[in-house]
Amino acid sequence: MEGLIGHPTEGVSAVRRTDDGWCVVVDVLELPRIPDTTSLLASYEVQLDQDGELLEYCRIRRYRRGSADE
Known part of the structure; x- marks a missing residue:
């Protein structure tokens, strides 16, 4: 990735x-930020074919490290 x-x-x-x-x-x-708990992370959804080859990907969420899901 x-x-x-x-x-x-x-x-x-x-x-x-x-x-x-x-x-x-x-x-x-x-x-990345200091302190680390304020760093921004993102989740990407990745679609792979039967052989593990990449078909597509997209960012589905961006969040601060340590934040709870709603």
């Missing part, structure tokens, strides 16, 4: 099988 959008990956928060392959939600660090 880092090669695609230029931000370091923090982790994977979801993986789901689809009819065409896989849907993966990847969390990335978009804007």
Whole structure:
């Protein structure tokens, strides 16, 4: 993911099988700040085919580290 959008990956928060392959939600660090709890992260939904090749991706959420989901 880092090669695609230029931000370091923090982790994977979801993986789901689809009819065409896989849907993966990847969390990335978009804007590091000090203190770290104020850094901005984003979740990207990534669509992969049956062989793991990228079909598409899009940012679905941007949030501050440590903030709770609503």
